[in-house]
Amino acid sequence: TRSLLGVFEEDATAISNYMNQLYQAMHRIYDAQNELSAATHLTSKLLKEYEKQRFPLGGDDEVMSSTLQQFSKVIDELSSCHAVLSTQLADAMMFPITQFKERDLKEILTLKEVFQIASNDHDAAINRYSRLSKKRENDKVKYEVTEDVYTSRKKQHQTMMHYFCALNTLQYKKKIALLEPLLGYMQAQISFFKMGSENLNDQLEEFLTNIGTSVQNVRREMDSDVETMQQTIEDLEVASDPLYVPDPDPTKFPVHRNLTRKAGYLNARNKTGLVSSSWDRQFYFTQGGNLMSQARGDVAGGLAMDIDNCSVMAVDCEDRRYCFQITSFDGKKSSILQAESKKDHEEWICTINNISKQIYLSENPEEIAARVNQSALEAVTPSPSFQQRHESLRPAGQSRPPTARTSSSGSLGSESTNLAALSLDSLVAPDTPIQFDIISPVCEDQSGQAKASGQGGRRTNPFGESGGGTKSETEESILHQLFIVRFLGSMEVKSDDNPDVVYETMRQILAARAIHNIFRMTESHLLVTCDCLKLIDPQTQVTRLTFPLPSVVLYATHQENKRLFGFVLRTSGGRSESNLSSVCYIFESNNEGEKICDSVGLAKQIALHAELDRRASEKQKEIERVKEKQQKELSKQKQIEKDLEEQSRLIAASSRPNPASSEGQCVVLSSSQSEESDLGEEGKKRESEA
Numbered sequence: 001t002r003s004l005l006g007v008f009e010e011d012a013t014a015i016s017n018y019m020n021q022l023y024q025a026m027h028r029i030y031d032a033q034n035e036l037s038a039a040t041h042l043t044s045k046l047l048k049e050y051e052k053q054r055f056p057l058g059g060d061d062e063v064m065s066s067t068l069q070q071f072s073k074v075i076d077e078l079s080s081c082h083a084v085l086s087t088q089l090a091d092a093m094m095f096p097i098t099q100f101k102e103r104d105l106k107e108i109l110t111l112k113e114v115f116q117i118a119s120n121d122h123d124a125a126i127n128r129y130s131r132l133s134k135k136r137e138n139d140k141v142k143y144e145v146t147e148d149v150y151t152s153r154k155k156q157h158q159t160m161m162h163y164f165c166a167l168n169t170l171q172y173k174k175k176i177a178l179l180e181p182l183l184g185y186m187q188a189q190i191s192f193f194k195m196g197s198e199n200l201n202d203q204l205e206e207f208l209t210n211i212g213t214s215v216q217n218v219r220r221e222m223d224s225d226v227e228t229m230q231q232t233i234e235d236l237e238v239a240s241d242p243l244y245v246p247d248p249d250p251t252k253f254p255v256h257r258n259l260t261r262k263a264g265y266l267n268a269r270n271k272t273g274l275v276s277s278s279w280d281r282q283f284y285f286t287q288g289g290n291l292m293s294q295a296r297g298d299v300a301g302g303l304a305m306d307i308d309n310c311s312v313m314a315v316d317c318e319d320r321r322y323c324f325q326i327t328s329f330d331g332k333k334s335s336i337l338q339a340e341s342k343k344d345h346e347e348w349i350c351t352i353n354n355i356s357k358q359i360y361l362s363e364n365p366e367e368i369a370a371r372v373n374q375s376a377l378e379a380v381t382p383s384p385s386f387q388q389r390h391e392s393l394r395p396a397g398q399s400r401p402p403t404a405r406t407s408s409s410g411s412l413g414s415e416s417t418n419l420a421a422l423s424l425d426s427l428v429a430p431d432t433p434i435q436f437d438i439i440s441p442v443c444e445d446q447s448g449q450a451k452a453s454g455q456g457g458r459r460t461n462p463f464g465e466s467g468g469g470t471k472s473e474t475e476e477s478i479l480h481q482l483f484i485v486r487f488l489g490s491m492e493v494k495s496d497d498n499p500d501v502v503y504e505t506m507r508q509i510l511a512a513r514a515i516h517n518i519f520r521m522t523e524s525h526l527l528v529t530c531d532c533l534k535l536i537d538p539q540t541q542v543t544r545l546t547f548p549l550p551s552v553v554l555y556a557t558h559q560e561n562k563r564l565f566g567f568v569l570r571t572s573g574g575r576s577e578s579n580l581s582s583v584c585y586i587f588e589s590n591n592e593g594e595k596i597c598d599s600v601g602l603a604k605q606i607a608l609h610a611e612l613d614r615r616a617s618e619k620q621k622e623i624e625r626v627k628e629k630q631q632k633e634l635s636k637q638k639q640i641e642k643d644l645e646e647q648s649r650l651i652a653a654s655s656r657p658n659p660a661s662s663e664g665q666c667v668v669l670s671s672s673q674s675e676e677s678d679l680g681e682e683g684k685k686r687e688s689e690a
Contacts, residue, residue: 003299008167009112015174016105023097026181030089037082044079047072085192092184100177108170111163118156125152126281129246130267130338134321139561140510146246153244161233168229172222179215247341255346258369260360261286262351267338268293269317277318279338289355291326305335312352314345324349434512438487438522438535438544478606481528481599485587486521487535488513493568496582499556502566505584506558521588528599530606533567549607553582555600557593565593567600 051065125148132145242248263285271277283294285301289308294301309329317323317336322345327334339345354360354369362368489509493501524544527534533547551570558564566586572579589596 002296005164005167008164012105012108012167012170015170016108019097019101019105019174019177022178022181023101026093026097026185029185030086030094033082033086033089037079037086040075040079040082044072044076047075081192081195084195085188088188088191089185092188093181096180096184097177100173104170104173104177108166111159111166115156115159115163118152118159122149122152122156123281125149126246126265126340130279130281130320130340132321133319134316135319140507143560149246150244153246154241157240157244158233158237161236165226165229165233169222169226172218172225175218176215176222179218183212183215248343250343253343255343255350257346257350258354258366259347259351260354260365260369262347264344264348265340266348267320269336269338279320284337286351286355288360289358291352305333307352307355308358310352310356312349312356314349326352432491432493434489434491434509436489436513438524479528479530479599479603483526483528483589483592483596483599484523484538485526485535485589485596486523488521488564488586488588490583490585493582493584496553496568496570499554501568501582502554502556502584502586503559506564506566506586509586526587526596528596528603530603530610533600547585549600549603552600552604555597557597562593563588563591565589565596 047068050068125145129145129149132142242252263283265281266284267279267281269277269279283296283301284304285292285294286307287301289306291304291307292301293304305326306328307326311327311329312324315323315325315336317325317338320338322339322342323336324339324345325334325336337348339348350369354365357368359365359368488506489512491505491509493505495501523538525536525538527536530549532549533552534543535545536543547567547569552567553570555567556565564586566584568582568584570580570582572581
């Protein structure tokens with residue numbers, strides 16, 4: 001295909017060179033016609049100005065002037081005809097060839113560059129995909145690399161189809177670009193001569209008419225072919241979409257084990273030293289009992305290995321996937337190759353096995369190949385990968401289900417709004433340390449305070465059962481939900497109002513774990529109540545960490561892996577200068593990320609309603625206290641008024657005159673009456689003050 005493409009590109013280059021030369025020649029005609037028109041007009045103008053000239057030796061100037069004036073009129077008419085001819089040449093001759101040169105040829109060059117870029121991007125993506133680790137698989141990296149291969153392969157295929165379509169269309173446009181300018185030139189010339197003569201060669205006019213009809217037919221044929229190619233491109237895009245994935249689904253594309261011929265790209269391992277090696281990607285194909293290879297740019301393939309009576313088996317090589325080794329029948333030559341996908345890996349091994357048995361020489365090779373499939377299946381069964389061994393060593397209770405594309409998020413008891421996308425620097429501060437251990441500085445401070453007070457870690461019963469006479473905080477809570485989680489890490493973040501903060505923290509923590517080979521995770525029980533979130537040791541039931549629920553301002557699950565979830569805790573202090581800082585904690589659950597987020601949201605709603613009820617109750621109690629205080633003030637005021645009335649009555653009684661005795665003695669008031677009179681005076685003062 002690339003060799004045929006080279007022929008088309010060479011043809012396009014030749015067309016471009018020829019059309020550039022033709023364009024220069026026609027442009028000279030156009031420039032000459034413009035110059036002729038301008039020169040004719042200038043001649044006519046000079047002839048008109050002849051009579052204004054005063055020649056010292058001029059004789060018979062009137063006859064000459066009248067003659068030149070007549071010439072001037074004729075030449076002026078010729079000048080007008082030349083001007084019309086220049087305009088017609090610009091429209092009918094220069095416009096088509098200029099459009100072909102500036103639009104069509106530049107389009108070919110642009111598509112060629114885009115195709116080359118797409119091809120290079122695809123090679124880079126395939127190279128990165130081929131270097132994926134077999135022992136240390138990372139689902140996120142694998143997904144990114146697979147998506148990169150899919151995008152680059154799709155881009156290359158689409159660019160290639162449009163490029164091929166443009167090259168095919170160029171053959172039609174070449175004819176049009178050659179014929180239309182010539183047709184325009186001849187018609188302009190005929191129109192020019194028609195102005196001076198009514199006699200026209202009918203045969204030439206018929207020929208030009210036929211040329212015009214031919215151009216229209218070519219244009220219609222081009223439009224029809226372009227429409228067919230566009231429809232073919234659309235059909236191929238739909239049909240080829242699954243093929244862009246480097247490792248297709250085996251259920252949709254089953255493995256063919258009865259092949260005796262196969263071709264495709266493989267990575268070949270070449271030793272460059274005692275312990276070093278390089279991998280080169282080449283096109284391989286089988287031809288009879290030979291394995292042929294062809295590098296890019298080569299006209300034909302060369303012999304890579306004789307695979308008659310050879311042996312082939314799957315091998316593990318340099319932490320690469322889908323590798324197999326071919327060994328010649330005498331054992332002197334061997335080659336390690338890497339396939340692109342598991343399907344290609346098995347098909348190559350089956351095909352080489354069939355060829356090594358010389359099945360291709362039989363009359364019905366497929367039936368014979370079916371009988372040797374069992375040995376081929378044994379050859380394509382590799383040893384268990386690191387991930388499989390790792391999973392087999394894990395306890396059964398901690399097995400992880402496959403990921404799913406679900407997510408759930410919440411903030412301050414309500415769903416988070418769709419905010420504008422923030423930059424990564426605005427979400428997580430650069431060079432922020434990541435804490436992989438579950439012990440936090442807050443927990444250490446609390447443990448130190450507990451030791452100082454003579455108290456150890458308090459055991460928390462997650463099921464709310466009372467072990468003594470007093471009730472704990474969790475027993476008084478309405479909501480009790482327990483989840484098994486594993487702590488992945490935590491780090492300080494700069495923002496706490498967007499779920500992207502949680503997603504970016506997850507990405508950085510998982511990447512840091514992969515870089516530093518940290519696989520250990522602390523398993524805990526996460527208890528969700530209406531007051532707080534608690535991490536409880538599953539063995540000792542001791543509370544490791546307590547997160548107050550009002551401080552949990554944001555929580556979300558991973559967008560693709562619903563086992564991962566995290567929340568942002570707003571605390572005092574931190575690395576920033578402000579008093580408040582936000583720390584994002586990331587956990588892994590047993591496929592319960594959404595349930596945990598829903599439980600936290602429910603707890604915050606319950607806490608919100610409880611807080612509203614508490615505020616309403618406090619407000620009601622305050623109103624009752626105000627009413628009671630007003631009632632006491634009113635009772636006290638009534639008692640004061642009653643005392644004042646009593647004092648006024650006593651004062652009035654004491655102010656009456658008493659008759660003197662015969663012995664000159666006078667009536668003396670008792671001490672109680674004196675006190676009552678004093679009280680009456682004080683009551684009057686209070687009444688005046690009131």
